[in-house]
Amino acid sequence: MSRIASSGARLEYWLAKLLQYGTWVATGTIATGLAISLPASLRSAFPGLQIPTGLLSASAGMHIVSVGIALFILLPIMRLILMLGMFLHQRDYRFSAIAALVLVIVAAGLLAGAA
8 A cells, every 4th residue: 555655746746846846847838929029019118218129039038938838738748758658667457548549639739729
């Protein structure tokens, strides 16, 4: 029984770390994109204001923001992949099949949405 409890705690630990650091990375990416696009936004909002032009434009900043949003969207998918790997490592084939089925459903939804 303790082996099951320890493997469950290990899974919870890795899931918590994935979600914690994934959220920080996605948030930092969005903040970076917003910071890059801020000078161009201020120039357009206040035409008389003299703001130095940076190396990156507002559109580049918005592309970085889009990457951050995509990272937020991918976090649950990465969670499923981690769970599948952990269940396979533990040889828990019933939960592995369930995690794989959910991944297949997500992939089918992505393909249906792209079409």
